[in-house]
Amino acid sequence: MPASLVVWVLTALLLVGVLTQRWWEPRLAARGIPVRRWPWRWWLVGYPGTTLRIFSTWRRLAHLNGLSVSTSPDRRVIGRDLVVQGQALRPKPPRLSWPAPTKNGLTLRVLLHPGQTPAPYFTAARAMEHAWHVHGVRVTSPRRGQVLIHVTALDPLTGDVPPVRAPAEALLSADVGRIEDGDSWVIDLRRIPHWLITGATQSGKSSLLAALVLALAPQPVGLVGIDCKGGMELGLFSGRFSALAIDRTQAAGLLADVVEEIQARMRVCRAAGKRSVWDLSEHLRPVPLVVIVDELAELYLTDGSRESKDEAEQCGTLLLRVAQLGAALGVHLVIAGQRVGSDIGPRVTALRAQLGGRVAHRAHDEASAEMTLGDINPDAVITAQNITEDEQGVAVVAMGGRWMRARSHLVATADVTEIARTDPPANPFLTQPDPVTFEKGGAAA
Numbered sequence: 001m002p003a004s005l006v007v008w009v010l011t012a013l014l015l016v017g018v019l020t021q022r023w024w025e026p027r028l029a030a031r032g033i034p035v036r037r038w039p040w041r042w043w044l045v046g047y048p049g050t051t052l053r054i055f056s057t058w059r060r061l062a063h064l065n066g067l068s069v070s071t072s073p074d075r076r077v078i079g080r081d082l083v084v085q086g087q088a089l090r091p092k093p094p095r096l097s098w099p100a101p102t103k104n105g106l107t108l109r110v111l112l113h114p115g116q117t118p119a120p121y122f123t124a125a126r127a128m129e130h131a132w133h134v135h136g137v138r139v140t141s142p143r144r145g146q147v148l149i150h151v152t153a154l155d156p157l158t159g160d161v162p163p164v165r166a167p168a169e170a171l172l173s174a175d176v177g178r179i180e181d182g183d184s185w186v187i188d189l190r191r192i193p194h195w196l197i198t199g200a201t202q203s204g205k206s207s208l209l210a211a212l213v214l215a216l217a218p219q220p221v222g223l224v225g226i227d228c229k230g231g232m233e234l235g236l237f238s239g240r241f242s243a244l245a246i247d248r249t250q251a252a253g254l255l256a257d258v259v260e261e262i263q264a265r266m267r268v269c270r271a272a273g274k275r276s277v278w279d280l281s282e283h284l285r286p287v288p289l290v291v292i293v294d295e296l297a298e299l300y301l302t303d304g305s306r307e308s309k310d311e312a313e314q315c316g317t318l319l320l321r322v323a324q325l326g327a328a329l330g331v332h333l334v335i336a337g338q339r340v341g342s343d344i345g346p347r348v349t350a351l352r353a354q355l356g357g358r359v360a361h362r363a364h365d366e367a368s369a370e371m372t373l374g375d376i377n378p379d380a381v382i383t384a385q386n387i388t389e390d391e392q393g394v395a396v397v398a399m400g401g402r403w404m405r406a407r408s409h410l411v412a413t414a415d416v417t418e419i420a421r422t423d424p425p426a427n428p429f430l431t432q433p434d435p436v437t438f439e440k441g442g443a444a445a
């Protein structure tokens with residue numbers, strides 16, 4: 001059989017497959033065959049099908065969303081609302097490049113008409129998702145006169161996420177999950193020193209903390225835990241923690257120790273004439289410390305008595321001091337909680353402003369996502385509000401001007417046991433604090 005005939009037959013089969021996809025795919029899925037998850041499905045039918053759909057709908061989509069430029073023989077007008085008297089408008093859609101396939105989607109380049117800005121394309125992203133039947137469309141404009149349309153065909157964050165052992169990373173950098181374009185989700189504490197993790201109960205906060213501990217455990221990093229839910233979450237990794245507080249009184253003492261440690265590190269830097277521990281020579285540099293707080297609100301709860309109010313006030317002040325002073329001295333904060341509003345305690349909003357990295361899981365109410373993301377990336381709030389109950393572990397991650405959807409790795413029980421048996425680095429503190437400690441294996445000392 002001549003080679004050209006083979007190519008024709010294969011192309012015809014592919015075309016039939018693409019055109020009948022809506023018929024055969026649900027039927028196979030109903031029989032328990034996970035067609036949508038097959039890795040080659042995207043290349044064989046997904047990509048050609050989506051490309052066909054994009055080109056067949058582009059003219060109409062551009063017209064309805066104000067992306068076309070309307071021309072008439074003697075006049076040229078921009079937009080779809082302006083009608084030239086007596087002349088039939090001829091909407092001309094912007095030029096679209098051939099879609100470049102990616103792992104789970106494709107990318108298109110659009111040349112803007114003179115006089116156009118990328119703004120209407122940003123607004124049209126939702127319309128594109130619906131017209132092309134894809135999971136997500138993100139529009140960026142990396143170059144003047146062009147926009148890039150990034151299409152994600154299937155949501156890589158849904159379905160079963162196998163437990164993953166994070167690969168070794170640079171110091172203070174932790175692979176904690178994956179982001180929606182399929183790449184690793186890396187929390188880099190050197191770049192963004194303090195993080196806030198929020199979400200409703202059972203949304204995946206503690207699992208993310210576990211993924212962080214798992215990734216940091218092999219590194220020469222001191223872990224300090226505050227888990228006022230009686231140590232139920234962080235206590236599982238107790239052996240690896242250099243100090244762990246399991247109630248508020250212990251937390252206040254531990255935070256005071258951390259502030260003292262920060263002051264000791266300041267003295268070392270001052271003596272060496274350096275502005276940060278990272279400028280010190282390696283033999284002088286203290287071990288970086290990561291203070292992990294699970295359920296922030298527990299630190300602020302009071303029974304109305306003077307003592308408990310004072311203790312809550314003290315915790316708030318100490319946490320704020322750690323956040324304000326710690327970054328340059330190798331002391332990092334990762335705080336998890338359901339809400340971070342001014343209603344939970346004194347100085348919470350000041351603390352929130354110091355936490356540059358934000359992770360918002362599914363929230364109980366609109367205000368909670370707004371509190372986490374609203375001040376640094378308002379666009380991300382709507383996406384966070386759309387996370388459903390089935391999407392445990394899925395979150396919106398925002399830092400600086402960027403944000404993305406991501407999902408944490410689910411840490412396997414075997415890994416938890418192994419971390420609990422790992423030794424913390426020797427002498428992570430320059431000072432000699434008297435921290436709360438746990439016996440290996442999780443029993444309180």
Ligand SMILES: Nc1ncnc2c1ncn2[C@@H]1O[C@H](COP(=O)(O)OP(=O)(O)OP(=O)(O)O)[C@@H](O)[C@H]1O
Nearest residue numbers: 161200201202203204205206207392393408409410
């Ligand atoms: N990345 C993930 N992938 C799959 N399932 C997950 C993921 N993260 C969390 N889950 C599931 O969600 C459940 C709740 O997660 P987790 O305990 O982390 O929530 P939480 O927000 O800490 O809840 P709480 O505030 O009640 O402690 C877990 O038992 C786990 O089964």
